Amino acid sequence: MLLISCPNCGSRDETEFHYGGQAHVPYPENPNELNDREWAEYLFYRDNTKGTFAERWLHSTGCRQWFNMLRDTVTYDIHAVYPMGTPRPATAVPAAAEVGTASVAADSTTIGNAAPSTSATSIISSSTAPEGATK
Amino acid sequence: MANTAALTGINGLREIRRSPASHLAQALEAGSVPGAVVLKESPFQTMAGVRVAPSSEEGARIASVAGGLPARCGEVTGRDGVSVLWLGPSEFLVVAPEEAHDSLGGDLIGSLTAALGDAPGQVVDLSANRTTFELSGPRARAVLEKGCALDLHPRSFTPGTALTTEVGNIPVTLLKTGDDSFRLFPRASFADFLGRWLLDAMREFASPEVP
């Protein structure tokens, strides 16, 4: 089970979220000018990254808000949570530094008082989840 | 706002109203363990779904009618028996007693709608969308902990706090009303499931504790 840190609600179980696929896929500026191949690539073609991947998530049984997340597709480490519409943050996370931690908690609170603000990008540098936070 | 006399005076319709968990009423009573954990349905509360930008002018108008708008996850505001629960940054659930409904002599929905006016946002009568379970007693937290991953310990989850999460794998808004009492707001179609799930989770407390 991943513990995902919603920008509004704090750390919640993965089951409360829906995956929204690759982030930063812009709608074509002039869809009418696209040929069939370009349109198909916009609709169906996505990266299949091994490593850090920018993706969209929806906190569907919580605050019902979308956000972006940088997640390592190999280790499942969550490197950053950042608002929709902001560029992908640069991360200086060494690829082999963290091994085997399936979940990362930005904060161990369930109540949003301590949740990171939506306007700020939170970069999670440590992958050490608090004792008992991993399910 | 409150007008209890009106409840009996709506052409006898009050008597034929059925709440989503009314068929479980006997089971809830039989499954409750006084002194440990008690479950009952508290049906027909007036609920309004509000979507408005809280920092806007119309947000301030709605806040003055509802008794404030909560600013963050977990926060609950309100007054005079009206609670405003935070569902999202611009989405709120206003919960009030049954008699606050406009059809029963109250003016909750109407006054919220008037406060919003033509501004962007919405006020929707959601009174039939969810029902309310009241779970109370010293073992109430132990029952919830069987199916809720949040930290429900009083150091983290304090009275007057509400969280939208999952209980028994279904979406529920959970309001803590006192040290040992909770309100659960499941959508109507989940009321049967959640009622039976809670009864099952309560069952062990009816038996003597095994040393």
Ligand SMILES: [Zn+2]
């Ligand atoms: Zn959330």
